[in-house]
Amino acid sequence: MAGKITLEKDKISSNYQEHDFYDLIIIGAGISGLSTGLMWLKNTQGKKTLLVEKNRYPGGYVTAYEREGYVFETTQLFPDIIAILEYLDLDIKLKPYTGAFMRRIVVDGDKLEQYKIPTGSENFSEYLCGLFPGEAANIRRFVNYAVDLFSQVRRLKAIRTPLDTLMTPFRAPKVVACLNLTYSGLLDKMGIKDPRLREVLETFGAFSGVPSDRASSILAVGAMLSSMTQCFRPYGYYDEFPAKLATLYQRLGGELLLGSPVERIVVENGAVTGIRIAGGQRTIRAKQVVTTIDPNVAMRQLVGDEHLPATYIKRLEDTIMSPSSFNVSLGLDNGIDLSKLDIDYPYNVVSTGLGTSEKLFDAFLAGENAFSDTCFHAALICPSLTTGAKNTVTVRGVPFGINDWSVWRKEDPARYKEEKERWADFFIKIAEKYFIPGLAKHIVVRDISTPATYARWSGSPTGSIYDMASLVTQFGPKRLPMKTPIAGLLQPKFAHSIYGSMNNGIQVVDLMLDRAFNGGNSLFMPRGK
Numbered sequence: 098m099a100g101k102i103t104l105e106k107d108k109i110s111s112n113y114q115e116h117d118f119y120d121l122i123i124i125g126a127g128i129s130g131l132s133t134g135l136m137w138l139k140n141t142q143g144k145k146t147l148l149v150e151k152n153r154y155p156g157g158y159v160t161a162y163e164r165e166g167y168v169f170e171t172t173q174l175f176p177d178i179i180a181i182l183e184y185l186d187l188d189i190k191l192k193p194y195t196g197a198f199m200r201r202i203v204v205d206g207d208k209l210e211q212y213k214i215p216t217g218s219e220n221f222s223e224y225l226c227g228l229f230p231g232e233a234a235n236i237r238r239f240v241n242y243a244v245d246l247f248s249q250v251r252r253l254k255a256i257r258t259p260l261d262t263l264m265t266p267f268r269a270p271k272v273v274a275c276l277n278l279t280y281s282g283l284l285d286k287m288g289i290k291d292p293r294l295r296e297v298l299e300t301f302g303a304f305s306g307v308p309s310d311r312a313s314s315i316l317a318v319g320a321m322l323s324s325m326t327q328c329f330r331p332y333g334y335y336d337e338f339p340a341k342l343a344t345l346y347q348r349l350g351g352e353l354l355l356g357s358p359v360e361r362i363v364v365e366n367g368a369v370t371g372i373r374i375a376g377g378q379r380t381i382r383a384k385q386v387v388t389t390i391d392p393n394v395a396m397r398q399l400v401g402d403e404h405l406p407a408t409y410i411k412r413l414e415d416t417i418m419s420p421s422s423f424n425v426s427l428g429l430d431n432g433i434d435l436s437k438l439d440i441d442y443p444y445n446v447v448s449t450g451l452g453t454s455e456k457l458f459d460a461f462l463a464g465e466n467a468f469s470d471t472c473f474h475a476a477l478i479c480p481s482l483t484t485g486a487k488n489t490v491t492v493r494g495v496p497f498g499i500n501d502w503s504v505w506r507k508e509d510p511a512r513y514k515e516e517k518e519r520w521a522d523f524f525i526k527i528a529e530k531y532f533i534p535g536l537a538k539h540i541v542v543r544d545i546s547t548p549a550t551y552a553r554w555s556g557s558p559t560g561s562i563y564d565m566a567s568l569v570t571q572f573g574p575k576r577l578p579m580k581t582p583i584a585g586l587l588q589p590k591f592a593h594s595i596y597g598s599m600n601n602g603i604q605v606v607d608l609m610l611d612r613a614f615n616g617g618n619s620l621f622m623p624r625g626k
């Protein structure tokens with residue numbers, strides 16, 4: 098019944114003690130901010146720590162919400178973060194996906210190819226070799242190379258001493274070789290030519306909402322292996338994860354202030370001295386501040402250009418934020434048995450053929466939208482098959498740009514509604530055609546999120562769902578560094594995703610503790626473990 102469901106996120110409340118001074122203030126209680134707070138408190142003692150969030154709930158993009166008795170979620174899969182959860186001693190029941198990791202449909206005119214991509218890199222390799230025997234040697238070479246590359250990433254130091262920098266070409270030669278290589282460049286290098294095979298493999302570039310000819314090969318391989326090796330979702334609703342992180346953070350002594358937008362990062366003589374909350378009378382002072390929000394908003398609006406060198410402003414201006422998304426979440430009646438439909442995968446993906454991601458992304462960069470009946474990329478997720486709640490299905494289109502969505506939402510509600518409904522119909526038709534025959538007649542509730550919804554919820558003006566776009570031109574040393582030009586102000590932007598955001602927290606705490614926690618490592622390998 099509407100309004101009767103209490104979600105875990107509803108149980109979290111502020112415990113702000115209004116101290117005059119904090120050792121650390123963190124802006125944003127998404128997964129990056131929560132992870133920062135937790136890793137910091139686990140590795141320090143007695144530090145006064147404040148986490149400030151503009152929304153009334155922690156979690157940022159990882160959340161769940163109720164509409165007319167149905168619970169909808171944003172995210173759909175955890176890659177392998179088990180070691181991090183064990184370190185935190187966070188008890189959450191996760192459903193492991195052990196069979197196929199993704200059902201993938203590629204539409205080419207009237208033809209339709211279907212793949213069921215298995216979990217585990219060896220299974221994946223053998224599965225593809227069976228389908229594309231002519232490319233078997235290249236497939237094996239690619240998968241072996243990818244596994245090697247990912248293991249070399251583990252040997253890299255994110256926080257480097259001069260000696261680490263000198264050692265990098267010896268410790269991680271494949272990482273160095275791939276630093277400026279796109280994902281499709283890597284497929285070329287491995288000799289993979291079959292367009293059908295490339296279409297399957299290029300799915301992993303699209304994970305980050307960017308096409309393979311621009312995606313960083315290292316990031317795409319990381320996304321592929323970290324999700325494929327082991328992937329999970331909670332048995333409960335997705336808000337359970339940030340709620341548990343927030344509870345643990347508070348239990349470790351951290352203070353949380355919800356429903357409080359930060360409107361100013363206070364800087365004096367080139368160093369951060371605190372923050373100001375919207376409508377607040379005073380500066381909450383801090384020795385260090387970590388910002389996990391949109392970098393342009395944090396630096397240009399909350400800090401202000403007057404405190405930043407021109408070169409850094411230019412770097413911010415040149416940063417391409419990732420695309421947004423269009424989501425339709427559907428509550429269905431009991432007349433449909435979703436368990437009979439072969440859709441219980443972390444991802445069911447359907448797209449038109451090779452080149453689709455490039456076309457959609459080029460249009461996004463040009464402020465246009467290239468989705469059409471002959472050019473689309475959509476994912477379907479079915480959370481209720483795990484949660485056991487009333488039937489729900491989400492259909493998602495990426496990449497969508499912010500375009501006029503925020504303007505319509507504010508200034509032309511009728512147009513906003515019309516566009517929302519039009520695109521919702523578009524994606525429902527796709528879902529009906531490829532995954533759930535007769536879907537439309539079972540819909541009881543439809544809840545639509547546009548790029549303007551994501552912009553409002555996250556505070557990112559572009560509604561970007563994956564932070565800075567994972568382009569090869571914005572990866573590794575070319576990404577905005579954690580150290581900002583303001584002393585004491587840090588901005589961890591290692592990567593997006595749940596896994597990437599947990600790593601944001603790990604890396605920034607390691608930096609603040611001078612590598613005493615994670616040894617400067619690029620991935621989670623805490624000292625003493």
Ligand SMILES: Cc1cc2nc3c(=O)[nH]c(=O)nc-3n(C[C@H](O)[C@H](O)[C@H](O)COP(=O)(O)OP(=O)(O)OC[C@H]3O[C@@H](n4cnc5c(N)ncnc54)[C@H](O)[C@@H]3O)c2cc1C
Binds near residue numbers: 424595
């Ligand atoms: C629809 C969707 C599906 C996704 N699916 C997956 C998935 O299945 N698996 C996966 O790994 N990743 C997925 N992602 C990506 C993943 O959710 C994000 O990369 C990750 O959650 C980002 O976390 P974050 O903390 O860096 O940022 P955010 O989640 O954006 O958190 C930033 C927080 O800062 C707050 N904030 C902003 N401005 C201010 C301010 N001025 N003052 C105070 N607080 C402020 C925001 O309210 C927000 O809570 C998905 C994202 C979306 C949107």
